[in-house]
Amino acid sequence: MAESNHRQDQLNSAMSSHRSGNLKVALEGYKRYLEAAPNHLEICSLAAEAAFGLKDFEQAAELLGRIAKAQPTNPQAHFNLGVSLKESGQLKMAEKAFHRALGLKPSYSAAQFQLALLLTAQGDRGSAVEAFRQVIDSDPENVEALSNCAVLLKEMGRLNESLSFHRLAVGKRPDHPGLNYNYGLALELTEQFERAAAAFQKAIDNDPKFVLALSSLGRVMGHLGRHKDSVECYRKGLGLSPSSGNLKSQLGVALHAAGSFEDAIDAHRDAIALDPASVDYLCAYGYTLTAAQHHEDAIKIFDRALHLKPDHHEAYSRKALALEALGRGKEIITDLRSAVAKHPDIVNLRLSLARTQLHTGDAAGALETCDDCLAKQPASTAALAFRSQALRELGRVEEANALTDLDALILPVKTSHPAGFQTMEAFNAALISHILKHPTLLKDPPGHATKGGLHTGELLIEPKGPFDDFEKTINAAVVRYKQQLRHSADHPFVAHQPKRWTLNVWSVVLEAGGHQVPHIHRGAWLSGVYYAKVPEVVRRSGNSRAGWIEFGQPPEKLNPTAPPELREICPEEGLMVLFPAYFYHRTVPFDADGTRISIAFDIVPFGES
Template sequence: MTAAEQALAARRYDEALEAARAAGDSRVEALALVQLRRLDEADRLLAAIATAEDAGLSAALATLRLVQGRTADALAAAEAALARDPDRVEALVMRAQVRAAQGEIATGLADAERAAALAPGLAAAQAVHGRLLRRAERIGEAIQPLRRAVAAEPGHGPWRALLAEALAEALRFAEAEPEWRAAIAADPGQGRLRGQLAASLAELGRLDEAEAEARAGMELAPKDPLPPLTLASILLARPGDAAEALACCERALALHPGSARAVALKGVALDRLGRFDAAAAHLAMDRLVQPLRPPVPAPFDERADFHRALVAGIDADRSLAWEPAATTTRMGYQTRNLLRHQTPEFLALRRLILGAVERYVAAVRDHPWFQRFPQRVSVYAWATVLQSGGRQLDHIHPSATVSGVYYVAVPAVVSDRGTDGWIEFGRPPELFHPPGDAPVRRLQPQEGLMVLFPSWLYHRTFPFEATERRISIAFDVMAG
């Protein structure tokens, strides 16, 4: 192995580039340029030297095209490499990432699993496998391949950060902490990592340490909204400090106006400051929370038939699990994305959601949040099946723009004689010490009712006691 190849394998890309140029090794030079993200130079060189016989260069070209956002070209390059060598791990990894970028998570995951099996000691293969398991919502399974990536390259900060993210997502904050610290040690100037460490420390109740890390993150990354948002949540977890929390939210919104979390925490801060009129105007619940009764979608003639089909599909869904990790469901079951099924009831559900959201956005388009509503969207819908005593904890949907819920089966006890089983909007978690007189809005679920709302609005449900199940389908509409 030449000095250039050794430096490339060790991820010393600047050194690899210099050695390759000195030795006239255009192949390693191109690979190093891709890794250094010197895209124009890499593009010119790969165009000059790529040949049909070199699967490695085709894989590098696929990487380059993906970084450039040219997913179709990236897929073609990966396919070309695999046509010459079906076991080319780099090409499998690249095709997995391209397919995931195109929304084909299952096929991407199959490539990633094969690459990880072929190269158990290759960190990149294990990392992509873990990343796609997370995308497939198999969070617990994702941790092991990410640990293998870290074991293969313990000094590589991005693998540590990926593992820390997965552990935090699984609510294993104590395990995430040393991984965040190792990622920071590998890249001390990364302010975002400080903000992420701060969030884990806050979850562990170590608020003073969390505050120090969040402030360090703000100093290191003044244009990243995550550290000020993390600091805002830490400050709101204390009895005072709401004024500075509000300033942090405003800073985050100036950096990222589309941050659902920033909008949500701003509402919390206004409540905590006793500025209830301002909070009510900010949340705009009377206008933005819209209950409606959409028409029965084809091919169903009766709503009861549509609902029976939905219940049967939900009960048959293999992802239906009791209180899944990292969810807000208590005393109940929850599925993953129902819209992955190409069955009449779920195809009809998708059309129902998209039609209702289109009309909703048209009605509220003048609100600042919806002026940035994306032209192309994706929809994710999941069922929640609550048993007696079941409820949803306070939460928001930070990755979406519009969220909603459609009620499929509602126990008789969920009536207008009380709030058992109702949904409430506007009240944040007790962690933030919300005042009792802060503005809220409550709605009674009814079979066939759909409720649409902005994804940044805190909401929860009240428990109920009944022999019947409370079955609803929640959904998120996101850019994509």
């Protein structure tokens, strides 16, 4: 009797300690009690609760295992055991416990949810998605299941499905910062940058200290060409997290894009001071130094990056640009060949080698490299452009002209005004007004061909204004262009025409002296230009061709020696010119007064070609 009373006193003391939050003392008391009554289920449950609170998950699993063994038909017992096993890292045993719970109670939503989380942790995304779907079927209001399922689908590349689940989750909790942030990431992946920006902004509105959302908003603003807004986002993020090297580096990238090279250099230096071993920070810094014409300094920075990571292909590619600018391209050829050998599947590295080979006069080597590129990526814009130039330098002019057929593949089209406008003049006036007021309009943006002029970012973002109609005009012109293609089906441009595409649209505003240097449009299949405003001096320029668009002249950085095959077209208001994206083209400078406003666009393949 005395022993029984003593054990009851121990139990009462343990329970009192439990109620007061002294879990360690409580657990020890429960364990002493269980020495004499190891299968007392109520005390096992209390002891497991205390162990769980102490994060002693193995102890909790052992105690809950006793309950599950004693109550094999109790789904709650198997569920509790599964949770403790999952937390202790015994994932396979936890999976079995959750399956037992679901076998006893198929509608057990909590067990299904925990099973989905466990499958996620095991990397079995497909099974995890199905498990989350079953949770959602039985509990449509389960926002956690919706969000987790959406994230998994995004990681699996099933982006449209992911967006659907994100929309459902955000619809149920519209002010939740994390849900809006995850939705923004999925929208960004599908290049819906304006909607992504709105989602990130909603996350920030509900949590002004959400640094990741500020960083992501800055990144998306960069995609939209709103570089000043991008800079502001990164500065706000740094106000909250001043020691973030990543934010400082991204600020440097945004300042670079806005043309503020010296400020960008300072930001990159700050980032590197925080993490001197970051190869990514060093490469971003070197790229800005190259853009600012500090080529010698850039080369030293790229060498520093390569010392830290000798096979970093981006450092080789960017170092090549700096050396080419100094006329020292031959110094990087051996390294580029070595990098290509180590990274045979990185087409951009081969393109850097081909460009440098052309720059150094090795047209035969460039041709071979281009053919290697095209074997891996048959529609590569840059590889086709470099190949055409290599053929011309080798004297294989007929082959070059067949690849870059200026007469057959360039199509000028006289457009008509959309139904909502009375005249072409009214349509052009609306386009011009929208362009000149656009928030992305920037003078001589880095990385673009525009010199001495203004350049917008993406124009197919809301509010589109007249560009809603212009988008339809472009798509209709592209369909007609594809229908009129008469080249043989084995021509690489014809063979890889897309069935579906997306559009990128921007504008260039040139005053006297403004022009565009020879360039191509990487990543696109077809490109085009539309003339909304053409000054009288361009229309009357005659033999001088001032302000005209010229096709066929390669850039000086390739050190061309062979005479080019040229085609020049005089701009007219309402004229659209379509051409393969790999055709080099430029604007001939004009010196007289007047404003020339053109709208350029790319047809970018989407999905299966």
